[in-house]
Amino acid sequence: MLRRRMLIMLGVSLVVVLLLAAYKAFAIYQQIQGFTKPQPPVSVAVVTAVEQPWQQRLPAVGAFKALRGVSLSLETAGTVKDVQFESGQKVQVGQPLVRLDSAVEQAQLETAQSDLGLAQLDYGRGSQLVGDHAISKGEFDRLSAQLQKNKATVNQLKASLAKKHILAPFSGVIGIRQVDVGDYLASGTVIATLQDLSSLYVDFYIPEQSVPKIAIGQGVQVEVSAYPKQMFPGTVSAINPKVETTTRNVLVRATLANPDNKLLPGMFANLQVLLPNPTVHIVVPESAITYTLYGNSVYAVAQKKAEDGSVEKDADGQPLLIAERRFVETGERRGGLVLVTRGLQQGEQVVSAGQLKLDTGTPITISPDKNQSADRQARVEGAL
Template sequence: MLRRRMLIMLGVVLLVVLALGGYKAYSVYQQIQMFSAPKPAVNVAVAPARELSWQNRIPAVGSLKALQGINLSLEVAGTVKTLQFESGQKVKAGQVLLQLDSDVETALLGTAQADLGLAQVDFGRGSQLIGSQAISKGEYDRLNAVFLKNKAVVAQLKASLAKKTIVAPFNGTIGIRKVDVGDYLASGTVIATLQDLSGLYVDFFLAEQAIPRIALGQAVQVSVAAYPGETFQGRVSAINPKVEDTTRNVQVRATLANPDNKLLPGMFTNLQVLLPNPKVEVVVPESAITYTLYGNSLYVASEQKAKDGSVEKDAQGQPKLIAERRFIETGERRDGVVVISKGLKADEQVVTAGQLKLTNGAHIAISPDKTQDEQPSPPHAD
């Protein structure tokens, strides 16, 4: 009886073990089937690599400076008698802007001119008498010296009187007036600024390595924050013949027209020096590039090939696509595109969205990328 019970229990245990083993084997089989089943294609967006005529540029930042710009200031002290300009007024060269009180200098000039007249008469009379030896040579020399001295005094007073008047040294736009009629001004006081806005200089610095690539007359494109999206054209007009010791940079100056007076001296600028001889380059959207410490790469949408070299097709008869990761060498970036100098050919399709879901060799399906439609088209030759 005991033996029979033991056999029954042993049979039950055996059945349980077999059942568990079968369930486990079935689970493993299902997992194997699941992993061996082809993964669904990953939806990505692609864009073609394009060939463009690409003009290389040297980027820089700088500041604007007027062709002529000064602070109008006084050389002598005095009280403002008249003001003949308004803030923001355009003035002509030679136009009187300010007159200081000059009554004392005018009176002194009158006295000096009277003395000069008398000295001139005495000298003229002495010139006639010296010929007949009516006066000595010493007296003649004294009369000549008195005449020259009075003449110099008149010239000195005229110069001092001229300093009481400020005139515009060139055509330009005057700034905000800082004085009023009746103000007593010390010498050196600035009354306003005067700027010639018909043209502007833009001064900027480039690394010494760029010196062989720049030359007088090269085109420059300038942009400022006040007018986003608008560029102003200029030309390199001067290159400093000395490299700065501290920064190892060379100062460069470009000249640009300012017909609408949009640009003002002191503005911060972003600029690009256009290099000659544009070249045809392969470019792709910036979003296609993955930047890592190990190198830059992108995914190319390639057709999957069978062992015999033929293109595999899906149920709809379309070629199957896989993601092929390529390491590339990049060049200049501009306007949302990047130059690919090595590793990619024109017309190849590159993945522009969905790279994070990809591995090398993954099946992909192309879906439209709306972000690419919103981006501006890459520029052609400048």
């Protein structure tokens, strides 16, 4: 009886083991079928690598300076009698700006002019008397010297009196005034700034190895943070004939027109110097490049081939497409485009969207991108 029970238990255990083994084998079979089952193609957007003229540019940063800009200050001390301008006003050359109290200097000038009149009369009488030998030649020379001295005194006082008035040295926009009527100002006190904004300079530095690429008259494109979507054209107007010994850079100056007074002195400028002779290069959208620590790469569109080298085709007779990862060397990036110097040929198609699901050999299908042509054309125009 005991033996029979043991045989039954062994039989049941064997059946259970066989069932578990069969279930496990079936699960493994299903996984194998899942791995061997063809993966559906990944839908991607592609773009064709083309050759186009590429305007080489030399990037730099700089700062704006006014064509003419000064800080108006006083040469002599005095009390402000009259302020003849408003902050931010446009002034013309020679326009009076500030007048100091000049009563003392005016009185001294009137006294000197009286002395000058008397000296002129004495000189006139002396010139007649010396001809008649009524006075000596030495006395006449003294009268002549006195006349010259009095003239010099009058001129000196007139110059001193003129310094009590500040006139605009050139036409421009005057800044915020720093003085009021009644203020006592010491010599050298700044009353306001005056800037000629009709044209501006932008000074920037370039490395010494780039000096052969720069010449007077070359075009520059300037961008400022105040107007991020607007480019301001200018030309190189001066190159400093000296290399800075500490930085090994050369100072360059460009001149820009500023008819709308949008640009102001002191603004930070991002600029690009347009180098001559544009060259033809292969260009692709920047979205087609995958940047990694191991190098930059693209996914090129290739035809799937069988073991015998023939192209595999689908049910409609069209070649099957796969992604082929290819490492490339890139150059300058600008306007959403990137220069490819090595690894791509003209006319090859590369994936521009959908790379995250790709690997070498992944089946792909091309999806049309309606905005691709218009966007690409806009980026190309921006790159030239």
